[in-house]
Amino acid sequence: MMEMEQQSAVCRDGVVPVVNGEERTVAAGSTLGDLLRELSMNANAVVVEHNREIVRDRSRLDSMVLATGDSVEIVHFVGGG
Template sequence: MNVSLKVTVNGEPREIAAGSSLDDLLRSLELDPRMVVVEHNRSIVRSPHLRERRLEEGDQVELVHFVGGG
């Protein structure tokens, strides 16, 4: 199967292989799961669950981290 899904990551449209998990998404973006917080359709997914959480068509993903601020 070579079907891809359309998802939105940090507000930008992206395509990812069907059946991909959030962990797969982070790997494809070369992000270290320890340094990023993942919000999937508005719910926070902790790192132990990133592999089991599959992406579906139209999903909204936010990847956030700490930056400088006051």
């Protein structure tokens, strides 16, 4: 019960997109650019997909506002064959 109240308190000030498969609370009004900065990620070193749409123009990251339930995938290159 306590836990639920805390969670809804967070939800009032924030939104909860699903980032790389995990729910993550961010401040309401946060953009994809804000999210990357919060995660200390260099936008040029990753590719971001927002609700299944690739953000090809990285300059748009700072104008794309996150909403609860948004699906965000942040990927990069790893070793592979």
